[in-house]
Amino acid sequence: MTTAAIITAAGRGLRAGGDIAKQWQPLAGQLVVAHTLAAFEGMVRVLTVHPDDRPRAEALGLDVLIVDGGATRAASVKNAIEALAGRGITKVLIHDGARPLVSQTVIARVINALDDAAGAAPALAVTDALWTGANGMVSGTRDRAGLYRAQTPQGFHFDAILAAHRAHPGDAADDVEVARAAGLDVAFVEGDEENIKLTFPGDFARAEAILKGRRMDLRVGNGFDVHAFCEGDHVWLCGVKVPHGKALLGHSDADVGMHALTDAIYGALAMGDIGQHFPPSDPQWKGAASHIFLRHAIDLARSRGFALANCDVTLICERPKVGPHADAMRAALADIMAVEVDRVSVKATTSERLGFTGREEGIAAMATAALVRA
Ligand code: MG
Numbered sequence: 001m002t003t004a005a006i007i008t009a010a011g012r013g014l015r016a017g018g019d020i021a022k023q024w025q026p027l028a029g030q031l032v033v034a035h036t037l038a039a040f041e042g043m044v045r046v047l048t049v050h051p052d053d054r055p056r057a058e059a060l061g062l063d064v065l066i067v068d069g070g071a072t073r074a075a076s077v078k079n080a081i082e083a084l085a086g087r088g089i090t091k092v093l094i095h096d097g098a099r100p101l102v103s104q105t106v107i108a109r110v111i112n113a114l115d116d117a118a119g120a121a122p123a124l125a126v127t128d129a130l131w132t133g134a135n136g137m138v139s140g141t142r143d144r145a146g147l148y149r150a151q152t153p154q155g156f157h158f159d160a161i162l163a164a165h166r167a168h169p170g171d172a173a174d175d176v177e178v179a180r181a182a183g184l185d186v187a188f189v190e191g192d193e194e195n196i197k198l199t200f201p202g203d204f205a206r207a208e209a210i211l212k213g214r215r216m217d218l219r220v221g222n223g224f225d226v227h228a229f230c231e232g233d234h235v236w237l238c239g240v241k242v243p244h245g246k247a248l249l250g251h252s253d254a255d256v257g258m259h260a261l262t263d264a265i266y267g268a269l270a271m272g273d274i275g276q277h278f279p280p281s282d283p284q285w286k287g288a289a290s291h292i293f294l295r296h297a298i299d300l301a302r303s304r305g306f307a308l309a310n311c312d313v314t315l316i317c318e319r320p321k322v323g324p325h326a327d328a329m330r331a332a333l334a335d336i337m338a339v340e341v342d343r344v345s346v347k348a349t350t351s352e353r354l355g356f357t358g359r360e361e362g363i364a365a366m367a368t369a370a371l372v373r374a
Contacts, residue, residue, distance in 0.1 A: 004089045005040035006080040009033050009097030010048040010069025022198045023097040024056050028211045034060055035100035046083060048076040072171035081162050093153035094175045098198045101210055109189040110155040118184040119156045121176050122191030123148035151191040160184055217373035221267025223260040228362040238346050239332030244320040251280045255290035256365040257313045264369035265297035291336045298337045306371035308337060312345040316357050316364040322348035
């Protein structure tokens with residue numbers, strides 16, 4: 001069973017403004033039609049174009065069959081369907097090139113509905129009151145009961161819609177009209193308010209806002225570290241030198257809190273841990289200041305397009321008391337990572353004198369970091 005998608009982009013509608021048809025205008029970093037084609041990736045894809053736009057279509061460099069459109073929308077779709085004939089296609093989805101925000105959910109609903117009907121399309125019930133009018137004056141009202149706004153993709157059994165288009169004279173508003181004229185049953189499934197057809201200049205701003213919301217890409221990582229106490233008179237915790245009757249033993253400066261935070265960032269990136277990037281076996285990191293590690297992790301995140309949304313470090317020890325130093329620690333970490341201090345939390349707890357931290361044999365730290373695609 002092979003499903004194909006026909007994307008109609010042969011129109012030259014210029015209502016959206018500019019000298020280029022709306023489907024060939026940029027939207028959030030790529031052409032409208034490129035967004036639309038991406039929604040049907042994995043299917044056999046056909047793009048109908050105005051002959052003048054063929055170079056634009058070829059420049060997309062996508063695995064897409066490009067077909068010249070005809071004089072009408074129906075003629076363009078018919079050309080595309082004919083181009084698919086004999087290729088073993090069983091279902092075909094026909095979709096407006098200017099609807100780049102179609103969701104996978106809507107596409108799946110249409111495909112699933114084709115199990116029970118020769119045709120299926122998304123629709124939304126009309127909820128606004130309907131008027132007739134002329135010259136800026138309301139001339140009457142209409143009952144909205146039973147009225148729907150049609151969307152695409154409109155899906156069909158391939159052989160049925162091929163026959164319907166071959167038999168259809170002239171143009172049609174959409175392929176459901178062509179199918180129904182041929183006597184095919186067309187079911188409707190729930191559409192999506194975000195599946196807008198870019199028509200007016202303001203639609204582009206709305207589409208960009210929707211895409212931005214969808215692109216929210218949040219990554220969360222955790223880190224945990226332990227260092228044992230040894231002889232000494234201070235410890236480094238979250239970048240702050242804290243006087244104490246002992247020191248922390250470690251290959252570097254043993255800043256247990258900063259190590260946990262560094263690991264949390266690597267974890268959010270799914271890029272290993274501190275020992276992998278700075279092997280303890282490598283003498284060049286002996287006694288190293290831990291801000292080198294944290295700086296490396298945050299730089300790696302930025303190079304991958306992520307910004308730190310927030311982080312939270314918990315130090316687990318009976319002593320030294322962390323509270324008096326917590327704000328200095330937050331400021332130090334924020335400074336190293338070059339982020340606002342209100343994105344950085346440092347807090348502490350004891351383990352109620354239980355376990356190795358309770359016996360004051362060492363300090364444990366845990367951290368969470370959230371990265372968001374910038
Ligand atoms: Mg460590």
